Amino acid sequence: MRIVARRVTPEDDGIGGFMAYPEGDGRRPGILMAHHAHGVTADYKIDAYRLAQLGFNVLVPSFFNMFGIPGTNHIGAGADLQAKHSDGAFLDKMGEAWRWLTERMNSDPARTAAIGHCMGGRLLVPFAADNPALRAIVLYYPSVRDEPETPHRPRHAFKLARTLRCASLVFCGGKDYIATPAIQGPLWQSFMASGQLVEWHAFSDANHGFRHPDNEGFQPHYADLVWPLVTDFLQRTV
Numbered sequence: 001m002r003i004v005a006r007r008v009t010p011e012d013d014g015i016g017g018f019m020a021y022p023e024g025d026g027r028r029p030g031i032l033m034a035h036h037a038h039g040v041t042a043d044y045k046i047d048a049y050r051l052a053q054l055g056f057n058v059l060v061p062s063f064f065n066m067f068g069i070p071g072t073n074h075i076g077a078g079a080d081l082q083a084k085h086s087d088g089a090f091l092d093k094m095g096e097a098w099r100w101l102t103e104r105m106n107s108d109p110a111r112t113a114a115i116g117h118c119m120g121g122r123l124l125v126p127f128a129a130d131n132p133a134l135r136a137i138v139l140y141y142p143s144v145r146d147e148p149e150t151p152h153r154p155r156h157a158f159k160l161a162r163t164l165r166c167a168s169l170v171f172c173g174g175k176d177y178i179a180t181p182a183i184q185g186p187l188w189q190s191f192m193a194s195g196q197l198v199e200w201h202a203f204s205d206a207n208h209g210f211r212h213p214d215n216e217g218f219q220p221h222y223a224d225l226v227w228p229l230v231t232d233f234l235q236r237t238v
Contacts, residue, residue: 003052016065020052029238030107033060034120037078057107061097086152113238125157132165136237139170143178161190167197167237173206
């Protein structure tokens with residue numbers, strides 16, 4: 001099976017980021033990957049390729065490009081992007097990317113999932129709440145804080161997770177300085193209240209960002225440990 005894997009650009013494709021898919025005709029299950037605050041770093045491209053080898057169409061949209069910021073390297077710029085754009089604006093971009101995945105990449109809308117890391121994981125909770133046809137989500141250390149709802153971030157994951165209609169796989173770290181263990185407890189309770197399949201893995205000595213080599217908290221052991229859990233979950237639920 002030959003895999004097509006390449007960068008996509010707003011100029012040539014109407015969207016920025018990276019895509020990977022098995023070559024050939026027919027509809028396939030699709031996966032949207034919502035990136036962390038550093039943007040589409042190289043590890044996303046590797047993961048997209050590996051998921052395509054399993055038969056998925058994969059799109060990793062660059063929210064930086066979609067908000068008009070050019071280039072491919074945005075490490076350290078995520079806080080500024082989130083300060084300038086509300087959750088609603090991000091969700092609009094996610095919806096645009098989702099349509100690109102299902103229409104332009106010919107992915108089966110009835111067999112679609114999403115993977116989110118950090119910022120992307122937090123945003124996938126309202127995205128999944130708004131898109132009940134989504135079959136599954138995978139959240140790596142979603143950057144959920146114990147903070148009030150505001151016009152900029154009007155819907156908190158504590159309330160939304162209990163409304164989800166999809167299966168969920170969540171990874172948390174005991175050394176996460178954003179979604180601390182004190183926050184993970186009520187977040188877990190909200191996910192469990194949804195009545196859907198929830199698979200929750202917490203590692204007491206794992207850091208926020210343990211999956212990504214560009215993060216100070218990178219822990220390659222845990223990055224390798226959780227990957228088979230992710231692929232098994234997606235193959236069972238999508």
